[in-house]
Amino acid sequence: MTHPTKRIARAELDRLFALLSEDARVVHGPTVRDGAIVDAPLASVSELPIGWTDQQAPGRYRLTRRDDAAVFGFVVGPSSPKPLFFPPEETLYRAERRADGKVGFVPVVPSPAPKALLGVRACDVAAMRIQDRVFRDREHREPRYAARRDDTIVVGVHCLAPGPLCFCASMGAGPRVGEGADLALAERLDAGGHIFLVEALTARGQALLSRLEGSEASDEELRWRDEALASAERSMGRTLDTAELPGRLYAALDHPRWEEIASRCLACGSCTSVCPSCFCSGSDDPSDLEGAHTSHTRHWESCFTSAHGELHGHTTRPRTSERYRQWATHKFGAWVSQMGQSGCVGCGRCIAWCPSGIDLVAEVRAIADGVSPVTMPVAREVTAPREESLVPRAATVLARTVESSDVVTLSLRMEPDGRRDFAPGQFHQLSLPGVGEAPISISGDDGAGVEHTIRAVGKLTEALCALRVGAQLGVRGPYGRGWPMDELAGGPVVVVAGGIGLAPLREALRRMLADPERYPDVRLFYGARTPEDLLYGRELLGWIDRPGFDLHVTVDRAGPTWRGHVGVVTRLLRPATVPASARAILCGPEVMMRFTVDALAKLGLPHTRQWVTMERHMKCATGTCGRCQYGPHFVCKDGPVFRFDEVSMLFGRHGL
């Protein structure tokens, strides 16, 4: 496609700058600072890095002088547009916890001055598209990101002289500026003079272009540009074969190279921080001394931190090799399943700015070249994005039931409307201002409120368990994919629960028992540590006389008064108790589920007829913080319930 293109004189850049600054727009662009070319708000064209260039190698960057006055005669520096829209640290909402136990939440959404970005490279324009997808154009629309990003004018620059670390051509992101920019510049500096070809890619770009002084670009000039771009494409410093790369990387999870890289990798997080597309974040709840006033903040995190893999006070990725593997497999592999495109645009920043000089391209090639790929899950369809404020609403404790020594069920009324919409297996994010937020599965609907069964294992869950009737807390959700209630209908259903794993299954059980026509045969196998740890005893007893319901209970240890089974739950699974035609839903500790899946498979239930729940420490619950990643899945939105074949290649593996 040919876009309207004008040839303008170098001096005409001043006019372009003035046009971009109209309506109090802040113009951001490259400038020289602290020995590098960084992005900053600019006052005039003269602040651009005129006559400067950069020399880059793995772990090395040097700013040097050019022998001409090129305006864009360099590639990319350490900064990208990312922080303009997804700031390194920001407040999402303020929360208040009053003396009477009531809570309030006030979203913080900025209303920044509109921006114009001048001189954005093709790779960075592509990276902006990726971030748009993460934060704005998928299921959820993050209003803070949107407020900063919408109405931004983007003036791109075609890359005619790529650097030694560049591989945008391999990633399909450059060197030609693509969708996302309003204007694209090509800088020409030769015996014929110093000119720019300015191409309008959008209507807005066209409006700007029409106000620039210049002539229509000649055929020769357009040919020059296209040839320069073609030659740039051929002279990329690095190349990467991306065909089936996700499947090849996931087939190489046990490659010895991961461990070898760990002897050089500092796990410092510099790579993810300079990456223009990395989106992972963590959150904190700093408060005043009373804990009465809290800000919920979000900050850039990295898969190289222990916090990123945190689960119940441990980290799922203790080793540097596992963290590096997470980074590379996410970037080039999981990302494709998550977003329908690779997470890398080939800018080379992570190679230049790695203090240890690790070359991501070389490592990925060493690991994935020649490997035959495994099949990856296909990206899920994106429905129209809905506004996601990430801000909790208040809920009031209607009832509090002590289930065991450390487990409490809270029935909550969602304020203001008392809504009780959720699917069995989904979860809520429960929060206490000043203390924190955690994912808690929904354990039922008692007709008045939504029930949550919580085990006191940390400060937050202890505080939640201690809430009294009438007290308030924060709730977000419901989130996630629940049990496949439709697929379970018709035939026998085997439900296997371990310990508190019965909680997310209870509402599914209730609904099945309430509808014997759709669910004629339901069998619950429930194992707990001791008889005292069995949940919902009274309710279970009330079910045993129902036709079409079978209950099998076992405990690990019991005193002399216990008459039931002792031993692991898998011992109860036998041909006599499990029909081969059954479908099974499982929830419990990962080891228990692993043994159960194998036992059920032996009894004739293929992986496609078994569903498990995965546990990760969800932070955002909307697929935007990366915390809950499990291979190519986000547990928060693709799970927590998975059909076993979706996760079988990952299940039971360490360091994911």
Add this chain to the structure above:
Amino acid sequence: MGSEAHAPPARPRLGVFKLASCDGCQLTLIGCEDELLALSEKVDIAHFPEASSRTDVHGRFDVALVEGSVSAEWQREELLSIRERSKLLVTIGACATSGGVQALRNGKDVSEFVRAVYASPAYISTLDRSTPVSAHVSVDYELRGCPIDKHQLLEVLTALLVGRRPAIRDESVCMECKRRGNVCVLVAHGEPCLGPVVHAGCGALCPRFARGCYGCFGPKESPATAALAARLKELGVPAADLARRFRSISGGAPAFADEAAKQELEHD
């Protein structure tokens, strides 16, 4: 929650103690000025000799902040007593957390230092090693830095008061450095920087002023000291210099002590 409103609990008692140290970390607490007022409404600062004449040498405390390392026998005894009388013990600063600059003498002949430094060596009574608080008693929370960071100190105290986990990240200085938008001094200038293996908390102060991090917050979680040492050597830093860098402020921390020892061996 609701019930808390009616009967305000007795203010928790805070004690601030000093072992072998320079007082810089306690000064950070005093430097909290505005916040200190608010804090003193919430907690009973029962023992803080540096800031007030009010002391309570033998009392019991909900939170004890301990500055300084154990460098003399009386300090060890006092520390045991503080621990016994305190529900929570928080070490503040590099000395208390990893032995501090004083740990430079570890493994050396102390009497020689004493003779070299003091006019009347006879008055000096010192142990031959400077050790962190955690070598003697259990520690509930360690606050890094030389000196500590005011915001981190307030965060820990707030979290302990409110009953949540302190929001203190065990990540590298690089993470903070990048969030601030600094240009990496190691990559852009070849400046030796310990940031990749050092615990965050200072806000990447040194790189902000175009200097390499010298590690006053001590090692981060999983510090890749060997990998960084190898890289800095590639950049031309000699082994002896590397050893000095790892030894300086947090040289008593095992990860740094080990790396320094390795470099010294290589140098000899």
